[in-house]
């Protein structure tokens with residue numbers, strides 16, 4: 001069992017009887033060398049974690065004593081001790097033993113609190129229905145958090161370096177191991193010195209006061225695609241607030257609302273319009289003028305068209321969002337009823353009604369049957 005054991009003294013490169021200062025010195029040198037932010041070595045993360053764990057154990061007299069006793073001696077230690085001679089065959093064993101299982105197998109960066117994706121920004125854009133006919137450019141003013149241009153987000157004044165936090169040894173959390181009547185109790189709390197980041201900034205960047213961010217006012221132009229619908233949300237990647245610790249920035253979410261049109265109703269790419277026409281035009285047929293969203297079109301109404309008949313004007317609807325082409329304009333013809341009539345109109349209507357009924361009677365038409373039903 002001796003061969004595969006992890007040796008914390010070896011990790012720090014110090015002798016078994018090294019004093020606290022020697023251990024500290026060795027640790028600092030290695031931590032600088034393997035800090036994931038500076039080292040390009042592929043196993044820097046793993047090494048950095050090992051170095052920190054070794055230091056945390058060996059710099060604490062109580063833990064160091066426990067480690068010496070149970071970890072590597074291979075002897076039974078004190079009589080009857082259940083851990084006697086068991087040894088630690090992996091780093092995770094050591095972490096589990098001294099700190100609880102929380103950090104076993106987790107990369108150094110994952111539990112540090114300085115990695116945080118940026119928040120999304122939200123904006124609303126109001127359009128008229130005619131704006132939907134083509135791609136539409138809109139300028140948006142954004143107040144957003146951006147990475148500090150001076151320190152590049154490191155929070156340290158250019159030329160200075162972040163230092164590994166002395167309180168937590170870079171873990172971002174501190175643990176307390178207490179022996180109680182119920183056994184060994186472990187608690188983990190966020191490091192009070194570095195607030196969980198694992199490092200401290202001795203000389204904060206002046207431009208951002210050590211926050212790593214700057215508030216910026218930006219005006220950006222976005223293009224709203226033709227055919228956009230009310231309630232659609234456009235997501236523009238990475239135009240939100242900046243992320244922390246190299247995490248991705250948030251997105252910009254643009255909610256579209258479209259003012260209802262007083263004349264045209266909409267369903268996707270289809271438009272609907274109601275067209276009042278004269279009774280005579282439906283009876284005899286006529287060519288009428290139909291309003292469209294961009295102008296007007298002529299519509300041929302055949303003789304004998306009923307009121308509320310719907311005609312389609314192909315391609316006079318709205319553009320189809322991201323599919324190309326345009327929908328149709330649906331035109332519903334409706335008999336226009338005058339709200340008041342003069343004497344002459346009344347006479348003519350009376351005559352017309354009489355004629356209509358006579359003709360209907362001759363033809364056995366439905367109008368005559370309905371009107372004479374008692």
Ligand SMILES: [Zn+2]
Nearest residue numbers: 148151205208
């Ligand atoms: Zn800065």
Ligand SMILES: [Zn+2]
Nearest residue numbers: 165168191194
């Ligand atoms: Zn700390």
